[in-house]
Amino acid sequence: MDVPGDTYSTPDAAEGLTALRERIGDCQRCALGATRTKLVFGAGDPRARLMFIGEAPGRNEDLKGEPFVGAAGQLLDELLASIGLARSDVYIANILKCRPPGNRDPLPAETEECTPFLEEQVRVIDPVVIATLGNHATHFILETQRPIGALRGRLFHHRGRCIVPIFHPAAALYDRSKAEVLFDDFKRLKAVLDRVAENGRPCADGDQPKLF
Numbered sequence: 017m018d019v020p021g022d023t024y025s026t027p028d029a030a031e032g033l034t035a036l037r038e039r040i041g042d043c044q045r046c047a048l049g050a051t052r053t054k055l056v057f058g059a060g061d062p063r064a065r066l067m068f069i070g071e072a073p074g075r076n077e078d079l080k081g082e083p084f085v086g087a088a089g090q091l092l093d094e095l096l097a098s099i100g101l102a103r104s105d106v107y108i109a110n111i112l113k114c115r116p117p118g119n120r121d122p123l124p125a126e127t128e129e130c131t132p133f134l135e136e137q138v139r140v141i142d143p144v145v146i147a148t149l150g151n152h153a154t155h156f157i158l159e160t161q162r163p164i165g166a167l168r169g170r171l172f173h174h175r176g177r178c179i180v181p182i183f184h185p186a187a188a189l190y191d192r193s194k195a196e197v198l199f200d201d202f203k204r205l206k207a208v209l210d211r212v213a214e215n216g217r218p219c220a221d222g223d224q225p226k227l228f
């Protein structure tokens with residue numbers, strides 16, 4: 017993504033991520049370490065202005081070690097393409113780095129153990145915009161329990177970043193009416209990115225949620 021003033025994250029963001037990956041190692045900090053195939057650290061541009069945060073690896077991600085490579089990932093690619101972006105323009109990570117058995121929801125203890133690594137990724141990449149996909153990511157980042165349906169379509173300012181909550185793409189695989197909402201929300205996301213291109217850090221002015 018060609019954004020003027022793209023000088024926020026440190027030039028050694030890639031090194032920072034490599035060091036973090038090494039620190040995580042063959043993680044056995046929670047029980048998911050015993051059941052995963054591959055740890056899914058995250059992927060994309062270490063200096064991306066836009067970061068997506070999903071929930072946790074599913075079966076395909078667990079096998080490949082990459083986020084969003086299954087059906088939900090295909091839809092994510094289409095959504096990105098609809099606003100002129102490719103995966104290589106953004107960074108994608110998850111709340112959990114290992115697959116919960118049977119794709120169950122992350123447990124609070126797993127989230128607590130794993131998210132310091134996500135927070136470090138956010139610190140190193142220093143994205144201007146974070147798009148949270150679904151309830152888990154949105155609740156974690158915005159420190160709220162309000163349902164995604166009440167938060168999507170709005171722009172939040174949080175810790176100097178723009179937060180754009182969006183339905184999880186997997187939700188549209190079961191409910192096609194959500195696909196339309198997702199494409200609309202990506203248009204809103206593009207509008208935020210356009211503001212970033214014009215103003216640098218449009219959400220740096222406070223922590224108050226604001227209506228889109």
Ligand code: URA
Nearest residue numbers: 070071072073083084
């Ligand atoms: N769902 C997620 O939340 N993350 C992935 O990486 C894949 C599916």
